[in-house]
Amino acid sequence: MMESLMEYYHYIIAVHVVFVISWMAGLFYILSLFIYHTEANDKPEPEKSILRNQFVKMEATLWKIIATPAMIISVLAGVTMLTLNTGLLQTDWMLVKLGFVIGLLIYHFICQNIVKQLKNDRCKLTSFQLRLWRELATIFMISIVFIVIVKSAINWIYGLIGIMGIAMVIMIAVKLYKNYRLKK
DSSP states (O other): OHHHHHTTHHHHHHHHHHHHHHHHHHHHHHHHHHHHHHHHTTSOTTHHHHHHHHHHHHHHHHIIIIIHHHHHHHHHHHHHHHHHOGGGGGSHHHHHHHHHHHHHHHHHHHHHHHHHHHHTTOOOOOHHHHHHHHHHHHHHHHHHHHHHHHGGGOOHHHHHHHHHHHHHHHHHHHHHHHHHHHHO
């Protein structure tokens, strides 16, 4: 069985990459919807209700049809790759990548909880907090891509400093954007 699957290994990698891209697109878009949904709560009626109902529908559709299926297929393709090439589990870079993937899965399920909170009108996060939360997905994505591409050549200390630097730049950019929006 494994021998016959090995000839499809590169196809499995391609499926993994395609669905990781879809998953990340779903995460980025759902957070944008969360932000707009939260900001719609500041609108007067009936605009508020109309927007809220539309965002609830859009969030549910995106979550059920794109983000979650893409996450599941990404994980299944990744597990298949690791099953076919168990040597990957012996590399430091793969273990670090899997740590970030676990973090991204936790992030995914926290977003799923936010979908439910917004649907039930119980989300306490502000649009600014959600903007910061959205950027965490960017940090996960950058970290995973760099780990996979650079592999063992990466110097973990510099990599960690780089990730922290990127996080700081993103946070400053979000804060500047907030100030810009408040001035408008």
